[in-house]
Structure formats: C-alpha cells, structure tokens
Amino acid sequence: MRRACRTTSLAACLLIPLALAAHGGEGLTLTSPSVMPGRAIPVKFTCQGANVSPQLDWSHAPTATKSFAVIVDDPDAPAGTWVHWVIFNLPSNSTGLPEGASAAEQLADGARNGRNDFKRLGYGGPCPPPGPAHRYYFRLYALDRTLDLPAGASRADVERAMTGHVLAQAELMGTFQR
Numbered sequence: 001m002r003r004a005c006r007t008t009s010l011a012a013c014l015l016i017p018l019a020l021a022a023h024g025g026e027g028l029t030l031t032s033p034s035v036m037p038g039r040a041i042p043v044k045f046t047c048q049g050a051n052v053s054p055q056l057d058w059s060h061a062p063t064a065t066k067s068f069a070v071i072v073d074d075p076d077a078p079a080g081t082w083v084h085w086v087i088f089n090l091p092s093n094s095t096g097l098p099e100g101a102s103a104a105e106q107l108a109d110g111a112r113n114g115r116n117d118f119k120r121l122g123y124g125g126p127c128p129p130p131g132p133a134h135r136y137y138f139r140l141y142a143l144d145r146t147l148d149l150p151a152g153a154s155r156a157d158v159e160r161a162m163t164g165h166v167l168a169q170a171e172l173m174g175t176f177q178r
Contacts, residue, residue: 030170047127057096086114105151126176133177
C-alpha cells in the first residue's frame with residue numbers, strides 16, 4: 001500500500017510516521033552514533049570543533065522510496081530558524097550518511113547539497129551565540145521521487161519540491177550551547 005503524502009502542506013505530511021506508528025507499522029527511523037536524542041552535540045560537529053557532519057543512519061524506509069532528503073536546522077536562532085544543512089536526492093538504497101559527508105555540489109551517488117544559511121554548500125555545524133542551549137533538528141524525508149533541483153537549492157526550494165511526495169519522515173534532535 002502506498003502511503004505518499006499528497007497534501008499541499010509539508011507540515012501535514014510530517015504526521016505520516018505518527019499515523020504509521022499508531023497502526024502498529026514500523027516507521028522510518030533516524031539515528032546517529034554521535035548525536036544522542038535530546039543530548040548535547042559533541043564539539044567535533046560544531047563551529048568550535050572540526051565542523052564536520054555527524055554520521056547519520058536510517059532504516060525502515062517505505063518500499064516506494066525513490067530518494068531521501070535531509071534538512072538540519074536550529075529553530076532557536078536569534079534571527080529565526082537557521083538552516084545548517086540541506087542535502088537531497090540521496091539514493092533510495094542508501095541507509096545513511098558518513099561522518100564528514102562531502103560538501104561537493106553533487107556526490108558520487110547523485111545526491112546534491114543545497115545551500116545552508118551560512119551561504120555555503122554542505123553541512124555547517126551548530127554555532128549559536130553564547131547563552132542558553134539551542135535545539136538542532138536533523139530531519140530525514142523518504143520521497144516517492146527524486147527532486148528536479150540543481151545543487152545549491154535552498155531549503156524553501158527543496159520543501160516546495162517535496163510537497164506531495166513525502167512518504168515518511170523521521171527526526172533526531174540534539175542540543176548545543178556556547
């Protein structure tokens with residue numbers, strides 16, 4: 001049975017994994033050996049360290065998945081939500097991203113990096129101003145298509161292209177403060 005989200009609102013699509021879980025289905029999962037849910041993100045993955053992306057692992061993707069997208073953001077940034085990473089068109093047979101994923105426009109497997117709010121391609125680690133901890137959401141989307149977008153696409157471009165094509169979504173949240 002196909003479980004594609006066909007609404008015009010990406011926010012409404014995000015409820016799909018909850019619906020699957022409510023019906024006893026095993027939904028898409030996102031984990032990391034480096035980012036523990038709700039815990040502090042190690043300095044290595046921030047602007048105070050090596051500023052490399054953490055390893056991400058996923059499983060239980062819907063069988064109709066054609067590609068994946070990952071968006072990482074900080075909703076606690078002073079100027080509003082700050083986008084740290086946009087990567088899309090990850091192949092349907094992929095099960096994760098390695099630590100220190102490439103910031104190249106296009107990866108060997110066809111995945112493309114979008115532009116983050118640092119105005120660069122690839123991952124930009126947590127770098128909040130001094131003060132309380134910020135939350136960093138790593139969101140994984142299983143899609144029923146690849147996205148016809150160039151490398152350097154913005155989060156808004158990727159979300160617009162995903163609308164109506166999200167099969168499942170999973171998230172992982174870590175924190176960081178300076």
